[in-house]
Amino acid sequence: MIGRGRTGNTKFVKQMNREGILHQLRQEPRLSRAELAVKTNLSRPCVSALVEEMIQEGLIREVGTGESRGGRKPILLEYNVQAYAVVGAVFEGSELEMAVADMKGEMIAQRHARLKQPVDGDSALKALEETLAHLLAASGIDRDRVIGIGVGLPGITQRRSGTVSHAPSTGWMDLPVGREIEERLRLPVVLDNDVNMMTQGEFSGGAGAGVSSLVYMYVGTGIGAGIILDKQLYRGSREASGEIGYMRIGDSPARRKGEFGVFEKNFSVTGIHGKAKALGLAVDPEVSILQQLIRLSGEGSAPAKVLLNEVYHGWASGIANMVSVLDPEMLVLSGEMLHLDEAGLDRIRELLLEWVPVVPDIRLAELRERAGLMGAVHSVLEAHSFAGTPGVS
Amino acid sequence: MIGRGRTGNTKFVKQMNREGILHQLRQEPRLSRAELAVKTNLSRPCVSALVEEMIQEGLIREVGTGESRGGRKPILLEYNVQAYAVVGAVFEGSELEMAVADMKGEMIAQRHARLKQPVDGDSALKALEETLAHLLAASGIDRDRVIGIGVGLPGITQRRSGTVSHAPSTGWMDLPVGREIEERLRLPVVLDNDVNMMTQGEFSGGAGAGVSSLVYMYVGTGIGAGIILDKQLYRGSREASGEIGYMRIGDSPARRKGEFGVFEKNFSVTGIHGKAKALGLAVDPEVSILQQLIRLSGEGSAPAKVLLNEVYHGWASGIANMVSVLDPEMLVLSGEMLHLDEAGLDRIRELLLEWVPVVPDIRLAELRERAGLMGAVHSVLEAHSFAGTPGVS
DNA sequence: TTACTTTGTTAAAATAACTAACAAATTCAA
């Protein structure tokens, strides 16, 4: 695992100031030492010294001179995004998606692999290893320059111990996955579950770029949410935050042992399919249920209209509950909700305006299937505080 | 307002280390310099110097010697809780409750005042001023030794600007209350709404002492919640977190303009009274509705039983929703919920076990009407990072 | 009484940031 390891104390200030400079340089690409001094509230000599150090390390580069503003021309500095690289990996069913990115989170190379069935821990590790080798070869990046790897796994992840408690499809159950990958790949590992990774992805490189709190809502076979508060992923006291499938929304028939949550039961893709079947609608389980409902409604089907409205109502209720509790700045909708059309989105916004006093900015996820990978990459950058550093304002 | 004002940078480390020492000393009352050095990872000379400084300032005291552990006897140090004092104040309707406390949050003197009706800003300020003078005189505390005052106000508070947007009962509407109190009392002010203050109170000196995340749920004429995550109060992006009265729980009849939230409408004290009336139950509006329902149920009233069950169900649903979203370590119930008996509490716990995968520790608030005051006091200590400092672990 | 421990202090060294002063490079106006 990557961790800052707050060693002693006095070097800590220097580290903070270095991060402050890098942070500014990441926000605005071309700055002079003098401008950095102003923005970081450090003295010019101090900035010069730290910059010199980081140029030696390859973290920063001088890139020509800028326009004079009545005096000597400034030497412009740039954050060298190619100094190091990070790797992201996402397991999804028997598929593995993997990418190398620069330190801005920009993808350099990407590669897909299919795991052989049935998936077990060893074959997954092997796939990771091989795909990594391929990627590094293809992008011409030296292994020593890789900072770490972020891995997204389905199921609940206990990050503290690096153990995955519940990752059904990859054959990893209660294994110290983190350590295992670390040993096999000889790279620092950041582990998290898939929804958290996607959340981080949309937050740092998608719809939520720039906001400081955000809820990422995913509707698939289940319903889950990722939560970012104060620019930090919030995981809950038992890593179970955002398990919104368990909210009490919709009909709640007598629950059988070990069954899904009520919200999920009613308004996940499977839930909606069930309702459609009960209404006698002819729907294809292979195609987006929402798209089909919208089409059927457009064609005048009364039961489709009813169900579509019910779905909007259900999803909006879920959103209303989260918004009431958290008051996030933005809500990002994903999964099946990506098929919402403008009318549907407006309907949901309309319901929320009726129900809650403050409505967040609601939008669709932008990264689609790339969200997980993007998040995995950014989780490594984040762990190194190479991203979104607070700085010494 | 009190704020740390991160000036330069290098003094920041010293401040951090001082706080680290104080933090340790607050956790374990009698420690030697050598022990502090170990616990804070600072060198002994450094600890000595910082301790010396703080002894001069009166923050720390030497209190005799301890047992030898094979060598020279240690000189024991103690955090001097009486070095300074803090003041807490809570407005509630036309009542003002106020107290002085030491730096451990222990109340030294307390006093009640009734504002003259109708309440306006000026009379409230006057009451604050007079009561403060009384308290200081009674407790013999010098005004210079007061660090600041925490003020709890009903309604939504915009803390950033120190403006209260909505404080119906005190006659303060859209006024920069913070600055006004600051000028009048010549003390740093920490302002917050009443639920947040109560939450902070239960967190730092009540049922939630020691946990790192907690939800405080209050049922009165409305329903609201205070949220603590990572030992910090979470306020939301527009200071509207915990407005759980707007959750979609229970019947949702057509909402009229500007009307309450659904959850609140159904399961606040007023909501339950409405339901009781509709069921033809004879209840006294002056007495706890829950107590009456429990009594009537015990006496065999069928409609009371039905309603009581509905109330448990409704409250548990609200809790389930919050727990699904937040996964807090603990849930503290307050307001009308304080009248829950063991059977009622168990019923709620039972429902939650059925509905959500992880159930937090659920308990009743311990501080009752003192919660707000306690929170006001602790909010000042917190603002000075004299409480719960992270330290240099 | 002597050897060994633990605690606390002193003195010198090490870090890292700041101030002041200045050199370098450029604009602009006389």
Place this chain on the structure above:
DNA sequence: TTGAATTTGTTAGTTATTTTAACAAAGTAA
């Protein structure tokens, strides 16, 4: 064209804070 003003970057010396090393003070135990 020249010199004053301005902005950028560096050098040198000062200050603040922590660490290391050494030692004195005060015990314990054999």
